[in-house]
């Protein structure tokens with residue numbers, strides 16, 4: 001009796017072509033043919049053949065284009081860890097061809113938003129740059145290709161590969177383009193100081209700040225001028241030769257010390273701005289010896305490196321001395337790998353890997369805790385003390401806040417300034433504290449004067465409470 005099932009077994013020994021590609025499909029192909037009229041036995045191999053031809057064509061095209069690229073073009077690769085990367089990205093983001101990209105990487109534009117002319121209106125402006133693709137564009141009548149690809153790596157920034165190629169063996173046009181990127185980048189940064197901070201164990205550009213004029217940081221004029229002239233003479237190109245001839249390491253170090261809020265960081269920032277240098281800020285509490293060494297080796301030739309709270313390193317040493325480790329140097333190595341040790345810091349400061357030509361500024365609130373080795377001449381060439389506000393500084397802060405602002409008559413401001421300064425006791429409050437009161441009342445110099453006594457009482461009370469809290473905490477601990 002003939003079977004009524006639509007699934008026909010294949011004649012023995014005969015293997016369908018369809019079965020080769022899709023095992024099992026040949027059993028249902030008669031059903032599909034009956035209902036649709038399509039013979040899969042003929043169609044599927046044809047489709048597979050077409051697919052194979054397309055694959056061959058694509059591979060061939062890729063190989064040929066790779067070969068053409070290698071043999072007849074020049075390429076510049078941009079390291080993602082260098083500032084050139086920022087320069088190229090900033091340039092590309094502003095080009096019309098970049099707008100055609102369908103894949104973007106978005107970031108906060110660190111150089112826009114609070115710069116001059118930005119009116120402070122754009123908070124965290126976004127910067128779009130093409131990502132993971134290839135863009136063709138014309139530059140000075142030359143066809144160029146910009147590539148930015150994702151690459152496998154541990155960190156996000158390692159995973160980028162940026163390059164620009166041009167036809168021909170001469171790379172002149174690429175160098176022209178990079179020079180333009182550099183110029184535009186520097187033009188954008190005019191009047192700003194670039195700040196680098198440590199992220200994931202390496203320097204990263206964190207923000208750009210408007211240059212702070214040295215005159216706005218209040219400190220004894222003579223000392224400030226002498227400091228500026230010392231740095232200026234150090235940065236003079238002839239000085240480097242002078243140092244090299246005599247075999248003296250070409251470095252200069254300064255220590256700014258004094259109570260919190262007296263202007264140490266502000267002065268460092270304005271020194272960087274004054275000499276048009278980038279500033280690299282590092283808090284020692286956030287790194288270990290190995291990272292510190294690496295960070296010092298990565299510094300550019302001319303820059304300001306600001307080490308904040310250097311007492312952290314010396315402190316760990318004295319703590320160890322007091323406890324179970326009597327040997328001064330070995331005590332520090334016990335902590336190696338976890339935090340910066342004094343020997344680690346000294347190595348970084350004058351080790352072979354440390355960059356020459358940098359201006360080192362260290363700050364501390366506790367000079368008495370610093371080890372002699374750290375502040376010996378050669379490491380620290382100049383110590384500058386910052387003090388709590390005296391009458392003169394209080395008066396000057398008052399003038400900075402109120403002089404020249406709308407509705408304020410300068411003579412009246414001067415009278416108010418003297419009156420204000422006579423009510424604030426000298427050497428009790430930091431300039432930062434006084435400034436905070438003035439800013440709270442920045443609409444009216446009169447009310448700053450009227451509220452000063454209440455403010456003094458409040459600050460004293462807060463300090464008393466803090467002391468009590470710390471005292472009771474120590475007691476119960």
Ligand SMILES: Nc1ncnc2c1ncn2[C@@H]1O[C@H](COP(=O)(O)OP(=O)(O)OP(=O)(O)O)[C@@H](O)[C@H]1O
Pocket residue numbers: 216217218219258259260261262263264265266267364365386431432433435
């Ligand atoms: N001498 C000063 N002249 C002008 N402004 C000052 C001065 N001292 C402090 N200020 C103001 O007080 C604020 C804090 O100052 P800054 O951070 O420079 O102090 P600091 O000494 O570095 O403090 P810390 O030791 O806590 O790091 C800033 O806004 C700064 O403008």
